[in-house]
Amino acid sequence: MSNAKLLLSGNEAIARGAIDAGCTFYAGYPITPQNELIAYMASHMQKSGGVFIQAEAEVSAINMVFGAAAAGVRAMTSSSSPGISLKQEGISYIAGANLPAVIVNIMRAGPGLGNIFAAQSDYFQATRGGGHGDYHCIVLAPSCVPEAYDLTQKAFELADTYRMPVIILGDGRLGQMMEPVQVASPQARKPASKNKPWALTGCRGRKPNIVKSFHMKQPDLESSNKAQQEKYRLIKEKESLADKYLVEDADIILVAYGTMARIAKPCVNSLRKRRIKAGLIRPITLWPFPEDIFRQLAVSRKPLAFLVVEMSYGQMVEDVRLSVAGSSKVEFLGKAGGGIPTEEEIIKSASRLYEKNI
Amino acid sequence: MLERIIIAGSGGQGIMLLGKVLAEAGMREGRYVTWFPSYGAEVRGGTAHCFVIISDEEIGSPCVEEADALIAMNDLSLRKFKARVRKGGLLVINSSLTGKGAKIKGIRAVSAPFTEMAIGLGNIRVANMVALGAFLKNRTLVKLDTIYKVFQDFAPQGKEGLVRINRLALEKGMD
Amino acid sequence: MKKIFSRPDSLRNIPTHYCPGCGHGIAHRIIAEVIDELKIREKVIGIAPVGCAVIAYDYWDFDCSEAAHGRALAVATAIKRVRPENIVFTYQGDGDLAAIGTNETIHAANRGENLTVIFINNAIYGMTGGQMAPTTLLKQKTATTPFGREEKGQGWPLHISEMLALLKGVKYIERVSLESPQEILKTKKAVKQAFQNQIDNVGFSLVEILSPCPTYWGMEPPEALVWIRDAMRKEFPLGRIK
Numbered sequence: 001m002s003n004a005k006l007l008l009s010g011n012e013a014i015a016r017g018a019i020d021a022g023c024t025f026y027a028g029y030p031i032t033p034q035n036e037l038i039a040y041m042a043s044h045m046q047k048s049g050g051v052f053i054q055a056e057a058e059v060s061a062i063n064m065v066f067g068a069a070a071a072g073v074r075a076m077t078s079s080s081s082p083g084i085s086l087k088q089e090g091i092s093y094i095a096g097a098n099l100p101a102v103i104v105n106i107m108r109a110g111p112g113l114g115n116i117f118a119a120q121s122d123y124f125q126a127t128r129g130g131g132h133g134d135y136h137c138i139v140l141a142p143s144c145v146p147e148a149y150d151l152t153q154k155a156f157e158l159a160d161t162y163r164m165p166v167i168i169l170g171d172g173r174l175g176q177m178m179e180p181v182q183v184a185s186p187q188a189r190k191p192a193s194k195n196k197p198w199a200l201t202g203c204r205g206r207k208p209n210i211v212k213s214f215h216m217k218q219p220d221l222e223s224s225n226k227a228q229q230e231k232y233r234l235i236k237e238k239e240s241l242a243d244k245y246l247v248e249d250a251d252i253i254l255v256a257y258g259t260m261a262r263i264a265k266p267c268v269n270s271l272r273k274r275r276i277k278a279g280l281i282r283p284i285t286l287w288p289f290p291e292d293i294f295r296q297l298a299v300s301r302k303p304l305a306f307l308v309v310e311m312s313y314g315q316m317v318e319d320v321r322l323s324v325a326g327s328s329k330v331e332f333l334g335k336a337g338g339g340i341p342t343e344e345e346i347i348k349s350a351s352r353l354y355e356k357n358i
Numbered sequence: 359m360l361e362r363i364i365i366a367g368s369g370g371q372g373i374m375l376l377g378k379v380l381a382e383a384g385m386r387e388g389r390y391v392t393w394f395p396s397y398g399a400e401v402r403g404g405t406a407h408c409f410v411i412i413s414d415e416e417i418g419s420p421c422v423e424e425a426d427a428l429i430a431m432n433d434l435s436l437r438k439f440k441a442r443v444r445k446g447g448l449l450v451i452n453s454s455l456t457g458k459g460a461k462i463k464g465i466r467a468v469s470a471p472f473t474e475m476a477i478g479l480g481n482i483r484v485a486n487m488v489a490l491g492a493f494l495k496n497r498t499l500v501k502l503d504t505i506y507k508v509f510q511d512f513a514p515q516g517k518e519g520l521v522r523i524n525r526l527a528l529e530k531g532m533d
Numbered sequence: 534m535k536k537i538f539s540r541p542d543s544l545r546n547i548p549t550h551y552c553p554g555c556g557h558g559i560a561h562r563i564i565a566e567v568i569d570e571l572k573i574r575e576k577v578i579g580i581a582p583v584g585c586a587v588i589a590y591d592y593w594d595f596d597c598s599e600a601a602h603g604r605a606l607a608v609a610t611a612i613k614r615v616r617p618e619n620i621v622f623t624y625q626g627d628g629d630l631a632a633i634g635t636n637e638t639i640h641a642a643n644r645g646e647n648l649t650v651i652f653i654n655n656a657i658y659g660m661t662g663g664q665m666a667p668t669t670l671l672k673q674k675t676a677t678t679p680f681g682r683e684e685k686g687q688g689w690p691l692h693i694s695e696m697l698a699l700l701k702g703v704k705y706i707e708r709v710s711l712e713s714p715q716e717i718l719k720t721k722k723a724v725k726q727a728f729q730n731q732i733d734n735v736g737f738s739l740v741e742i743l744s745p746c747p748t749y750w751g752m753e754p755p756e757a758l759v760w761i762r763d764a765m766r767k768e769f770p771l772g773r774i775k
Binding site: 342 | 381385390391392394395417419420
């Protein structure tokens, strides 16, 4: 059976991507706008031999994922902003215990109950820990449905390779919009999790394994943390990803991620039609943030300015500022709460920025 | 080719399905497509609309600001969205539930009593496909055969009768 | 001409967003009538849930607060403790009270907080698109039990009211339904008792109301009322539980 082309929503593509990556445990709780994901899992996870649980709440779900991951299985949970807030303790535990897991946040506007429309206001939460302690999650930001499918599979690979939580950061638009996706046939599906020597499977024939983040003796916790920090250093070196569009000769460089980037890209073309050399950088890993690209461009290309566009009141812009470390102008355009920056607004801002600085 | 369509009506009129059928057909004919829903606060009643974009090129935002076509299944939707239709665009109106047809300069309006026609066929729920028929008659976006195949694949097991009636509804809309 | 029937003062003159055949409208009205009759409108503080009734505070005309999903009884506990002279009630669905909020529910009940709890049980999660609730019946099909709820894997419908009755802190629990005019009248009586209990400092009082959700049960409104009578009540019998 050849690969099929299906019209799927972002939510469904992520669910399908997980199953095709050999994920055999999913626990979640309904919350708009990711309900299509849990519904897909309810219909398909068991059919593919996995476990599906609608937990009593998001906190239970993340702790179930902790359990499944400790037992050596590829495990995933999903939610949206308020529910992800609930999961922070569990994510810190997963990070502290060096467990692999995938957490999907289909962002909606906040704070508090907010509303059900797309936003990008959880960037800080995702990239700056979110939970307590010195840990990081790898954060992947798809901007179209096929990429959501691919990055979900990549998320499981990264989680297993580095034994840490990986966050897929989408938003309500990506979650609910439908686009054609090429998906793997069931035969091409990855087999359920390979052997993990550290996992809890019963200690027959080996020394017992312990899964924990608790290290009461002082040097032990420090060593554990140092090992994790070394892991993060390696990840920063090797795993950062970004898309570049027409930046080599750009004067104004737009910066956007996720579905915001889909709107920013046509703006680049429109601006170029008006003889403004625009370009776009689309970070795909938000942690590790692709700092090098920004640093290099700021120094070698010396654009007039970076214009960071987000469905928020300014979160990723801080990472852009950190990356250029003062050697380039960085401006921000954004809003959240249901409304999103339009092509018109972006073009206007970019044009003004160009005129002010040329 | 770029077609940006707004399909709007009240919850329960099969608005989303209509959009999905179109998007699926567009995909099967090798085009870029996006489908994007929008719900009101209400679960039923209220307004529901979806945006369908069918294009030969990569699609940016899945939301439609300026539409090439609007299919309005009730009055609220017509009033809400008619201003978004561009000059030279197409308006498909369900006259069963809207006031006297809209006359907007420079926009081609096609109106028929889709709800009544569906009731005439025996199932009020296929009013959406009658509308689709009327739309396709005025905009050759996808082949009819593709749509019929989509009906076949979308129908749940054992409900082949649904395929027949949706097909009838489509044909009725086309003439 | 003498006016003998009108909208309660505690109910705003605003069309609700609820589906045709939903029980929320009736429940909201019952509460408003009771509050008017007990003359406590200016003392009442209501806490709205997360669920279809998330904007209940737009329909009632007295002080209200939101609460995070499931946390209404924690919020209510604090309000009542700092303002004991006010009448504080929560209005919660099956997910809010018996899934994510189970912890808060059990402990508020166990502490015997002098609160009134209106528990709307419609065996489904309406607002998010019809997923399984703790009180979903066995074999019932929902968005997350597409093949029907099974004991193995999803467990049995949760009898939270019977569980809470075990706690010494709980003083009054009654299960009622909205399936017919007679039952609606009984519902109002129970709701009134639950509010009167708070006024009289009796203690934790809960009314579980079996309510229709035609949209996600996949039924027409009249069918839904019959389903309460013939199916829900077999699992959740009506009457005084404590």
